[in-house]
Amino acid sequence: MRIIACLKPVPDPKHWGRLALDPKTKTLIREGIPNIINPLDKKALEAALQLREREGGEVITISMAPISTKPVLREGLAMGADWSILLSDLAFVGSDALATSYILATAIKKLAPYDLILCGDQTLDGCTSLVSPQIAEFLDIPNLMHVSAIEAQTRGVFRVRSQIEYGYMLVEIMPPMVLSVVKEVNEPRYITLMNILEAERKEIRVWSSKDLSLDEPWVGLKGSPSQMADLIIPTMKRKGEILQEEPLEMANVLADRLHRYRYC
Amino acid sequence: MDFKLSEREELLRKSMREFAEKEIPPRMEAMEETGEFPVDLLKKMGDVGILGVITPPEYGGTGMGNLARIIILEEMGRVCPAIPMALQVHHMATQALSKFGNEEQKKRYLPPLAKGETMGVVAVTDPTGGSDVAGIKTSAKLDGDNYILNGRKCFITNSHVSDFWVVIARTGEGGRGLSAFIVEKSFSGAKLGRKENKVGLRGANTGELVFQNCVVPKANLLGHEGEGMNIAIQNIGETGRPGMASVALGILNAVLEQAVKFANERTLYGKSIGTLQAVQWHIAEIYADLEIARLLVYRVGWMRDNNIRCDAESALAKQFACEAAARSARKAIEIHGSYGVMKEYPVQRLLRDALVTIPAGGTGEISKLVMSRHALNMFK
Numbered sequence: 126m127r128i129i130a131c132l133k134p135v136p137d138p139k140h141w142g143r144l145a146l147d148p149k150t151k152t153l154i155r156e157g158i159p160n161i162i163n164p165l166d167k168k169a170l171e172a173a174l175q176l177r178e179r180e181g182g183e184v185i186t187i188s189m190a191p192i193s194t195k196p197v198l199r200e201g202l203a204m205g206a207d208w209s210i211l212l213s214d215l216a217f218v219g220s221d222a223l224a225t226s227y228i229l230a231t232a233i234k235k236l237a238p239y240d241l242i243l244c245g246d247q248t249l250d251g252c253t254s255l256v257s258p259q260i261a262e263f264l265d266i267p268n269l270m271h272v273s274a275i276e277a278q279t280r281g282v283f284r285v286r287s288q289i290e291y292g293y294m295l296v297e298i299m300p301p302m303v304l305s306v307v308k309e310v311n312e313p314r315y316i317t318l319m320n321i322l323e324a325e326r327k328e329i330r331v332w333s334s335k336d337l338s339l340d341e342p343w344v345g346l347k348g349s350p351s352q353m354a355d356l357i358i359p360t361m362k363r364k365g366e367i368l369q370e371e372p373l374e375m376a377n378v379l380a381d382r383l384h385r386y387r388y389c
Numbered sequence: 390m391d392f393k394l395s396e397r398e399e400l401l402r403k404s405m406r407e408f409a410e411k412e413i414p415p416r417m418e419a420m421e422e423t424g425e426f427p428v429d430l431l432k433k434m435g436d437v438g439i440l441g442v443i444t445p446p447e448y449g450g451t452g453m454g455n456l457a458r459i460i461i462l463e464e465m466g467r468v469c470p471a472i473p474m475a476l477q478v479h480h481m482a483t484q485a486l487s488k489f490g491n492e493e494q495k496k497r498y499l500p501p502l503a504k505g506e507t508m509g510v511v512a513v514t515d516p517t518g519g520s521d522v523a524g525i526k527t528s529a530k531l532d533g534d535n536y537i538l539n540g541r542k543c544f545i546t547n548s549h550v551s552d553f554w555v556v557i558a559r560t561g562e563g564g565r566g567l568s569a570f571i572v573e574k575s576f577s578g579a580k581l582g583r584k585e586n587k588v589g590l591r592g593a594n595t596g597e598l599v600f601q602n603c604v605v606p607k608a609n610l611l612g613h614e615g616e617g618m619n620i621a622i623q624n625i626g627e628t629g630r631p632g633m634a635s636v637a638l639g640i641l642n643a644v645l646e647q648a649v650k651f652a653n654e655r656t657l658y659g660k661s662i663g664t665l666q667a668v669q670w671h672i673a674e675i676y677a678d679l680e681i682a683r684l685l686v687y688r689v690g691w692m693r694d695n696n697i698r699c700d701a702e703s704a705l706a707k708q709f710a711c712e713a714a715a716r717s718a719r720k721a722i723e724i725h726g727s728y729g730v731m732k733e734y735p736v737q738r739l740l741r742d743a744l745v746t747i748p749a750g751g752t753g754e755i756s757k758l759v760m761s762r763h764a765l766n767m768f769k
Contacts, residue, residue, distance in 0.1 A: 196396050203400060316404035318438030318451040321397060 126182030126300075129233060130170040131244040131256070132201050134160035134194040138249060151353040153250070160197050165245020167204075169306045171313040172275055173243050174205045179277060183207045185236065189217060189228055195329055202324035203316045210236075214333040219346035222251065226259030227343045232332060233264065240300035246270055246307050257305035267302045273309040394460075401457055405464035408437060413468045420592030421738070424584070426475050426508070426550050427592065435505025439465075439476065443628075444483045448495055449503035456690030459635045463686075466639015467646075470742040471592030473639055474749070475508065477632025478546040478593075482509025484628040485555045489569065489612040489620050498553060498571060507552040511629075512542035512598050513621050519544065520755050522557070522621055525567060527600065529558035534607050536560075536570060538600040541582065546749075548596035549581055556598070557617045567617030571609040578603030589741030590636075590749075625751055626700050626759075627693060630707035633750035634686045637710035640743050641679040641717055647736050648675055648721040651728070662724070671720040678713035685709055701763035708756035714743035 136144060136158045145154045162170070173184045186201040188194065189212040198209045212232055220228065233242060242264075247254040254270070261268030273293065274286035287294045288307055334344070342348055368375045394402070416427040434440050442458045444450020458480060462473035483502050486495060502509050517524045527540025538558050548554075553573045560568040572579055582597025612620055652663035652672060662668045685706040692699040718740035722729030729736050747753055 196399065199396060200400055200403070203404070315408050315433075315437050316400070317436065318401070318442060318453055318457070321400055321404070322451060322453070324400075325397065 126177070126180050126241070127236065127239040128173040128176055128182060128184045128241045128243065129236060129239055130166070130173040130184060130186045130201070130206065131229060131242065131260075132166045132170060132186045132188045132198065133163045133245075133248050134188065134190050134197040135163045135249045137161045146356055146358065151356045153356075160194055162197055162200055163245055163248045163250075165247065165306060165308065167245075167313045168308065168310050169243040169245050169304075170201055170204055170206060171311045172272075172304075172306055173241070174314070175311065176241070176275060177205075182240070185210065187229060187232060187236075188212065189220070189225055192331065198329050199324055200316065202327040202329070203320045204314060205320060206327075208328040208330070211329055211331045212333075212337075213331055216334045216339075216341075216345050219349060220344065221349035221351040222253045222255035223259060223350060224344055224348035226256045227263055227348065228337070228339065229256070230260045230263030231337045231339055233260070235337070238301070240302075242266075242301070242303040244303065244305040246305045254305075257303050261303040264301070264303070267298055268304075269296060269298060269302065270305045272304045272306045275304065275310075398456065398460060401453075402460050402464060404437075405439075405461050406467070408433075408439075409465050409468040409472075413465070413472060417469050417592070420469070420471055424586060424591045424594065426471075426547070426594045428508075428550055430472075431505040431508065433505075434476075435503065440479060440505050441483070441503030443480055443487070444499055444503045445487060448487070448499035450483070450499070454690075455631065455693035456687060459631060459638070459686055459690040462632060462635035463638045463642065463683075466636045467642040468639075469592065470636050470640050470643075470739075470746075471590045473632070473636045474590045474593035474746075475547055475550075477629070477636060477750075478511060479509035480632060481511045481624055481628045482555050485511055485569065485611065485620060485624045486571070488623070489616070490571075493608070494571060494611065501552070508547040508550045510545060510547045510551040510554040510598075511621075511624055512545045512548070512554050512556045513625070514542060514544050516541055516543050520752055522567070522618060523564040525557060525559055527556070527558045529560050529568060529570060529605070531560070531607075536605045536607065536610065538570065538572065538578070538603040538605055540600050542598040543582075544585065544595055544749075545598055546593055546595050548598055549584060549594050554598060555611060556600075557621050558600075560614050560617075564618050565615050567621070568614045569611040569617045569620045570605050571611055572600070572603065572605055573609075576603055576605060587745055589738070589743070589745035626703050629750045630703040630756070631686065631689045631693065633746055634682070634689070634703075634706040634710040637707075637714040637743065637746045638679075638682055638686050640714040640739055640746070641675070641682055641710070644714070644717045644721045644736065644739050644743075645672075645675050645679050647734075647739070648672055648717075648724050651721075651725050668724055671724055675717040675720055678717045682706070682710040682713050701760050704751075704756035704759035707750065708753045708760070711743065711746040712753060714746060715740065718743045 136155055140158045147154050177184050184206045186206045186209045192213050244257040258268045269285055269287050271288040272285055273288050276284040282297050282299050285296050285298055370378055438451050439461055441450025442453050445452045465473040486498050501507050515525045515527055517526055529536040529538045556570050556572045557567055559566055578601045580599040582599040584596040652668050653661050655662045689699050689703050689706045721736045725736055728734050
């Protein structure tokens, strides 16, 4: 079985207080901010590793990111992935979700045949939730989002649990497919010292646009139908109100306010 | 000179931080209350490789080395210093066995330590005093195929959570009359004595070992007869002092984080107290202590990994880092005002933890003796 896990390096939330906005390009200034594997992508990788342990095969991670993010991919290898692909090229800069999905899908086609492509439902920074369905469209394979469990397969058919608003769907689905996971899917394993040493011997292949047959109009800023109109840091304001009523009456007033502000 | 950590070391730090932040906090309240080490964490630590970081791979460890060990202890100590206190003594036992054990001893005792089946112990301190190693009275008399041990060891970390102990006992006269033994808890005459109730580093179990005609097979002599002083001094200097310094480094990290957090959040006179110079000076001094301690401790790790003798550097790192942790924790309490002496705030625990590091693993005065001996010979 060949399982591909898409990993995106994102700014570490512990350092978000130091993020600044570039007022001209309306993008985040990420220099100097450490990166982590997007938490839901890490869970996608964990799901891939668990599947490999059950069914056998290999796990490849793929990322579209600057070269400087190699240490983040090394972390994926230390979790247990077999090898990694880093898609890195100046031509990719400015890519929105669609352009990113196109580039990822083009690279994934080179890895055919594959069985599963796993992603996180969304990233901490972009939060678009578009990449997994778009990859599936480009590859012309089924996609299931909000996956909270991938159960064992029988005769090549996977039973996959996908969350819906007030419950879940249980879907029988055959590979190849794209699944994107939610936080309930698993708890990623700890990285062991042994695996850190092993990860140093594993390969991170760097592919640029020369290695992929890409249609230029679909890549980078040119290939991005979504353009950033504005990016602001909202000011957080709190309205403080002190209730003066007697306790019993105060409870009624409070309940009314909560109901009116739709907190219950 | 490259002061940057390697990619391996950065990944190690990151993964150890994740482990520490997830696994340790749920256990801290019980540790503070009972003073007991959370033994349920041992297997997880073994699986991740924390316990075997300096154990050679052929005996179940990774042999990642001393700087890696320091990083692990620092990250654990940043969350709860009692944990690396227990770990560093565990590593002392693995170092003693790796360096001085014969093949049979290594095969028998190193793998369970690496896997987390038991904690490691090195028992040097007699009631006569830990600083006076040559004054050890615990005796070991050869009787046929066995040594018979009599005596007591006190202030022994991991005493009650270990299945076997490396014990220094007297087989002859004077400083060269000490030998080291691997004593299993199950040996006849080996007993657990009292448990100590420390003010800090609670969760690193500390207690007494008692030997009453304890029968130890000859095969459990570690190294040669008369090598005990050498084993003890090397063990403390090469592994014990850097380990204690790393515990103090963890405390310094936590102290700075707590001090900065409080300074930024607490408002007085309409602004955060971090804007007040008096508070800024305290913060600057804590920051300086942390950075200097880190340089000193990491240097020792690097020297050990490159087989460079570093007795004085190790003593300096231990003495400086532990004193720095205590004075910085005190400053953090000053920054917190009265909140600093309330149990809900961690800074009071950090001061108590730091105070315990000062005499543990060798007093500051003994470290100064080591340093002065080195310095006095520097210009000859």
